[in-house]
Amino acid sequence: MKAIHRLALAVSLALPLSALAGEVEVLHWWTSGGEKRAADTLQRLVEEKGHTWKDFAVAGGGGEAAMTVLKTRAVSGNPPSAAQIKGPDIQEWGELGLLANLDNVAEQGKWDELLPKQVAKVMQYDDSYVAVPVNVHRVNWLWINPEVFEKAGAKPPKTLDEFWAAADKLKAAGFVPVAHGGQPWQDGTVFEDFVLSILGPEDYHKAFVELDEEVLTSDKMVQAFAALKKLREYIDPDAAGRDWNRATGMVIDGKAGMQIMGDWAKSEWTAANKVAGKDYLCVPFPGTQGSFAYNIDSLAMFKLNDEENRKAQEDLARTVLEPEFQQVFNQNKGSIPVRLDQDMSEFDSCAQKSMADFKEAAQGEGLQPSLAHGMAASSYVQGAVFDVVTNFFNDPNADPKQAAKQLAAAIQAVQ
Ligand code: GAL
Numbered sequence: 001m002k003a004i005h006r007l008a009l010a011v012s013l014a015l016p017l018s019a020l021a022g023e024v025e026v027l028h029w030w031t032s033g034g035e036k037r038a039a040d041t042l043q044r045l046v047e048e049k050g051h052t053w054k055d056f057a058v059a060g061g062g063g064e065a066a067m068t069v070l071k072t073r074a075v076s077g078n079p080p081s082a083a084q085i086k087g088p089d090i091q092e093w094g095e096l097g098l099l100a101n102l103d104n105v106a107e108q109g110k111w112d113e114l115l116p117k118q119v120a121k122v123m124q125y126d127d128s129y130v131a132v133p134v135n136v137h138r139v140n141w142l143w144i145n146p147e148v149f150e151k152a153g154a155k156p157p158k159t160l161d162e163f164w165a166a167a168d169k170l171k172a173a174g175f176v177p178v179a180h181g182g183q184p185w186q187d188g189t190v191f192e193d194f195v196l197s198i199l200g201p202e203d204y205h206k207a208f209v210e211l212d213e214e215v216l217t218s219d220k221m222v223q224a225f226a227a228l229k230k231l232r233e234y235i236d237p238d239a240a241g242r243d244w245n246r247a248t249g250m251v252i253d254g255k256a257g258m259q260i261m262g263d264w265a266k267s268e269w270t271a272a273n274k275v276a277g278k279d280y281l282c283v284p285f286p287g288t289q290g291s292f293a294y295n296i297d298s299l300a301m302f303k304l305n306d307e308e309n310r311k312a313q314e315d316l317a318r319t320v321l322e323p324e325f326q327q328v329f330n331q332n333k334g335s336i337p338v339r340l341d342q343d344m345s346e347f348d349s350c351a352q353k354s355m356a357d358f359k360e361a362a363q364g365e366g367l368q369p370s371l372a373h374g375m376a377a378s379s380y381v382q383g384a385v386f387d388v389v390t391n392f393f394n395d396p397n398a399d400p401k402q403a404a405k406q407l408a409a410a411i412q413a414v415q
Pocket residue numbers: 029030035060061062063137244264295296297373
């Protein structure tokens with residue numbers, strides 16, 4: 001081969017990386033110490049493909065602030081390439097005609113085969129992929145500091161009665177029984193766990209997916225509010241406004257005994273070099289063994305004009321479902337891979353339990369979408385529930401029966 005041809009070949013081989021290098025701007029709210037480590041994995045892998053990563057992180061657990069910023073950007077005709085948009089909200093953005101079609105990437109990557117059917121459906125608008133799922137979080141977990149439990153003579157609870165008994169012991173021993181952050185989405189997360197525990201998965205579904213008025217105002221729903229009220233006795237006076245990761249920090253530092261939170265909390269334990277099953281325990285929220293309230297993070301892609309940026313966006317989507325990303329990201333994030341064929345041997349005991357419980361729950365009614373994390377209903381319904389729950393939780397004189405009625409009325413009003 002002539003030198004000039006060799007040069008041309010070398011240039012053309014090098015080209016795909018540089019010539020089609022684009023920029024991806026990614027909106028997310030993974031800003032806690034542990035979650036940032038997870039987000040950094042995605043950035044690294046995208047950069048390794050030759051693209052530029054523009055981080056668009058908007059702090060605020062649960063993502064409410066991020067969604068507000070996203071709407072402003074979209075309204076001004078300048079959305080990012082990718083944004084963390086989840087559950088039924090994907091349909092709403094799809095209806096606006098703003099989302100890009102990822103069918104080519106999905107076909108090449110055999111997404112239909114890789115993903116659980118239910119998950120694939122949520123990622124599609126009008127039968128085309130418009131988003132890529134990142135992980136599966138479980139919301140109904142209780143995080144325990146075993147050393148604190150031992151000092152207080154408390155036992156990890158399996159039922160709600162055992163939960164209150166453990167909380168009493170922790171309180172008597174001078175610990176904060178439950179580390180909590182008083183923010184609407186955290187109040188909503190805890191409330192959802194009580195609902196799953198007290199109503200069971202089938203009635204949880206009727207309440208939060210079917211929005212069935214009878215179940216929303218039922219005696220059991222009243223009991224769920226009563227449990228939330230009782231929880232007030234076991235949180236500290238500084239809970240108001242506290243971020244979830246600071247609440248996790250209280251359990252890590254041994255000030256508090258437990259936290260009711262989804263498994264992104266594990267990202268903080270991991271970042272603090274703590275070992276699952278030894279330094280901390282994860283148990284299903286009392287009374288919910290067999291159920292799995294899921295929260296699937298996903299990145300929806302916006303239509304772009306620039307071809308290079310479009311290529312970068314497709315590479316981002318491709319990367320997310322690659323085994324390397326699924327492993328490293330989820331080990332840091334606290335979630336489990338969304339690919340059910342993923343080798344779990346390198347994951348910790350909490351993640352392994354989560355995967356086993358996910359598969360078991362998926363066999364029956366146990367697998368349920370999280371309302372507090374935008375999986376079960378529209379953001380309007382979610383917002384209405386948060387309002388009622390937070391007002392109830394912050395009012396020492398609030399009446400559980402009244403609250404259940406308000407819940408049904410508030411949901412009715414936004415439908
Ligand atoms: C959820 C999100 C998780 C985690 C959590 C706390 O809505 O799905 O990935 O970030 O909020 O911010």
